[in-house]
Amino acid sequence: MITFSDKQLKIPNMQRPVYLVTGGMSKFGRAFPGTRTEELVIDAMTEAAEFIGMTPAKLKEYIHTCYYGHFADHFGDQLLGESVIHDRLGLDPLGNIGIKTGGATGGSTLWEAYKTVASGYSDCVLAMGWERMDEVPTDEGNSLISCAADKDWETPMGHIYTGYYAVMAQKYWQVFGKEEASFRRTLAEIAVKNRGYARMNPHAQGPMKITVEDVLNSPVVAYPLLALDCCLMSVGAACGILADEKTAFEMCDNPLRIDVTAGSHTLRVADRRDMEIPLLPNETKEQYADLGERFPGGDRYPGFTGFLAARMAAYYAYKLVGIQDPTDDLDLVELHDAFTISDIQSYEDIGIRPYGEGRTYVESGDCFHTNPITGEPGKLPANISGGLIGNMHAVGATGIMQVVEVAHHMWNRWGEMHGSQEKWDKFGREKPADWKDMQVKGAKRGLAISHAGVGSHVTCTILQHPDHLLKGGE
Amino acid sequence: MKVEHLASKEEDEKRGTVKVVNGRYKPSGLFHYISLNTPIKDENGTLMGITNPRDMTYIHSYGGEAVFFEGLGKGKLIASRCDNPDCVTKGSIYMPFRIHCPDCLAKNTPVDITDRARGGNVHSFMITERTGAFNTLPTPIKFVNVEFEGVCTILMGALAVGEPKMDMKVTPIFRTGDPQYIITDMLWVPVGTPADQLPEHYTF
Ligand SMILES: [Zn+2]
Numbered sequence: 001m002i003t004f005s006d007k008q009l010k011i012p013n014m015q016r017p018v019y020l021v022t023g024g025m026s027k028f029g030r031a032f033p034g035t036r037t038e039e040l041v042i043d044a045m046t047e048a049a050e051f052i053g054m055t056p057a058k059l060k061e062y063i064h065t066c067y068y069g070h071f072a073d074h075f076g077d078q079l080l081g082e083s084v085i086h087d088r089l090g091l092d093p094l095g096n097i098g099i100k101t102g103g104a105t106g107g108s109t110l111w112e113a114y115k116t117v118a119s120g121y122s123d124c125v126l127a128m129g130w131e132r133m134d135e136v137p138t139d140e141g142n143s144l145i146s147c148a149a150d151k152d153w154e155t156p157m158g159h160i161y162t163g164y165y166a167v168m169a170q171k172y173w174q175v176f177g178k179e180e181a182s183f184r185r186t187l188a189e190i191a192v193k194n195r196g197y198a199r200m201n202p203h204a205q206g207p208m209k210i211t212v213e214d215v216l217n218s219p220v221v222a223y224p225l226l227a228l229d230c231c232l233m234s235v236g237a238a239c240g241i242l243a244d245e246k247t248a249f250e251m252c253d254n255p256l257r258i259d260v261t262a263g264s265h266t267l268r269v270a271d272r273r274d275m276e277i278p279l280l281p282n283e284t285k286e287q288y289a290d291l292g293e294r295f296p297g298g299d300r301y302p303g304f305t306g307f308l309a310a311r312m313a314a315y316y317a318y319k320l321v322g323i324q325d326p327t328d329d330l331d332l333v334e335l336h337d338a339f340t341i342s343d344i345q346s347y348e349d350i351g352i353r354p355y356g357e358g359r360t361y362v363e364s365g366d367c368f369h370t371n372p373i374t375g376e377p378g379k380l381p382a383n384i385s386g387g388l389i390g391n392m393h394a395v396g397a398t399g400i401m402q403v404v405e406v407a408h409h410m411w412n413r414w415g416e417m418h419g420s421q422e423k424w425d426k427f428g429r430e431k432p433a434d435w436k437d438m439q440v441k442g443a444k445r446g447l448a449i450s451h452a453g454v455g456s457h458v459t460c461t462i463l464q465h466p467d468h469l470l471k472g473g474e
Numbered sequence: 475m476k477v478e479h480l481a482s483k484e485e486d487e488k489r490g491t492v493k494v495v496n497g498r499y500k501p502s503g504l505f506h507y508i509s510l511n512t513p514i515k516d517e518n519g520t521l522m523g524i525t526n527p528r529d530m531t532y533i534h535s536y537g538g539e540a541v542f543f544e545g546l547g548k549g550k551l552i553a554s555r556c557d558n559p560d561c562v563t564k565g566s567i568y569m570p571f572r573i574h575c576p577d578c579l580a581k582n583t584p585v586d587i588t589d590r591a592r593g594g595n596v597h598s599f600m601i602t603e604r605t606g607a608f609n610t611l612p613t614p615i616k617f618v619n620v621e622f623e624g625v626c627t628i629l630m631g632a633l634a635v636g637e638p639k640m641d642m643k644v645t646p647i648f649r650t651g652d653p654q655y656i657i658t659d660m661l662w663v664p665v666g667t668p669a670d671q672l673p674e675h676y677t678f
Pocket of ligand 1: 556557558561562563575576577579
């Protein structure tokens with residue numbers, strides 16, 4: 001049993017509020033043989049500038065510090081790849097630094113940018129993330145990614161990170177999914193939903209109009225994970241511009257309040273020790289007293305079935321901004337759906353549903369843009385961007401893409417940013433005849449979870465409309 | 475166990491080796507092979523980029539974990555235990571071996587848990603056909619996560635014989651013949667597996 005001190009559990013108390021001013025994204029794809037990374041990064045930066053009616057040169061005048069999220073140096077065989085980008089963006093002589101936290105790199109980049117503005121060091125900060133995973137053969141890419149696991153204890157076993165991860169999916173499947181065909185179908189519904197939403201997103205790499213049966217009939221990767229349960233491997237860039245209140249309102253009319261928190265857990269799944277469940281505001285200790293009876297094998301926490309890092313990121317974030325219940329207090333979320341089953345695990349870790357009941361978020365229809373059961377708007381739509389399964393997982397950019405996507409809804413500009421024929425044409429993608437504006441009407445608060453691998457790092461970003469701030473942050 | 479694309483014995487003999495002499499690494503032999511770049515062009519012959527071949531050998535230190543990796547080749551599973559009387563988690567046994575206690579940071583004591591590991595319980599598992607480059611395990615790989623009585627962590631390994639199931643009892647086997655001094659010197663088999671079914675070089 002391990003415990004945490006009060007000092008470790010302290011809720012962040014920032015020096016001043018921080019705002020998201022704008023954001024931008026490149027096209028996302030599996031490979032861009034004719035494009036250098038800097039071209040993708042400049043695409044993202046240009047979109048961010050144009051979004052608030054500025055030229056890139058004008059936007060650059062505001063920036064005081066730069067954070068660059070880029071996970072896998074190995075892929076490009078270029079150390080200090082961040083410095084290459086910083087130079088190409090012409091942002092000398094500003095201080096800059098690279099951020100690397102695996103799959104959570106994008107979220108961590110925002111976390112750093114946030115703290116830099118909140119502290120007063122900078123009034124305006126660039127958080128730019130990208131990844132380039134097309135420049136090695138796939139099996140070598142898998143081997144490089146496996147080097148993010150423990151080099152001595154894990155990597156030599158197959159050089160396949162998915163395998164180290166998948167044992168957790170297996171445990172969840174057997175303990176909480178009870179190996180039920182109905183649960184397997186619920187997983188498939190997530191894959192159908194996210195790929196379907198990606199069809200409305202011109203940036204997206206993996207749009208597909210498919211059925212639950214298509215998912216269930218897709219090749220087995222590692223049962224219960226099927227090919228269509230898994231996220232994409234992508235190339236692309238995304239950025240966000242964060243500023244203090246005065247600067248933010250100088251740069252645009254409607255910046256959004258942004259708060260970012262982070263948690264961590266062991267790099268090796270093997271090292272997870274037993275502990276009590278850290279509770280979120282909408283949970284009680286009593287409700288979990290019989291978890292092991294309801295779900296035999298489910299009494300070990302976090303065991304292989306929960307992500308402590310996600311739980312702690314949510315713990316800090318909810319108390320920081322005053323979230324009592326994420327389903328009631330938020331209007332939409334973007335979650336790290338690396339696999340359909342880890343998406344369900346996240347619902348529990350961040351308190352959208354209690355541990356063991358994640359599947360009901362899908363089965364109730366709450367996670368859909370339009371609830372398929374009631375035909376009404378979903379209570380808390382998830383991954384309208386298409387997520388990692390349908391849109392992209394260009395590692396260093398992913399966590400930033402999620403936040404930009406949530407923000408588009410809150411700015412009430414989702415339709416404009418995803419529906420413009422010009423953008424579909426520019427990306428060389430065909431706008432579907434049944435394209436639909438997925439704008440979440442009246443969105444005032446949203447959340448994004450950025451997650452690394454087996455759960456070593458997780459960040460939680462909360463966006464709030466400044467006129468609709470929650471009360472009661474501790 | 476047969477590995478595809480494994481370097482030949484002759485190739486391996488040419489590859490560099492390292493000794494530690496007077497507290498310093500002393501490499502000898504060839505540590506990298508140089509190949510020329512080749513152009514990458516599209517269908518029209520337009521230059522898109524180049525290949526960058528690179529073949530290197532890293533030098534990697536085991537430090538305080540060497541006792542564990544050396545133990546495998548001798549048929550021993552060496553865990554570590556915090557014996558600091560002031561530690562809140564005193565007495566915890568770690569497998570994976572941790573040089574220091576994660577709570578009090580005192581130096582842990584190596585403990586032989588080979589007997590305890592015989593009859594370990596499979597906490598989870600996964601079968602995968604997919605591997606990365608440089609894999610040396612036969613496919614499909616059958617990952618098993620094994621928990622042991624009195625050990626606070628759950629070790630990942632690979633099952634060499636049979637099909638994995640939740641809560642099956644497994645026992646470790648060790649590459650005592652021709653050890654490679656890496657984690658795959660230890661694999662797992664179901665309890666009761668006869669010795670003649672073990673992979674080449676491995677013993678109980
Ligand atoms: Zn200790």
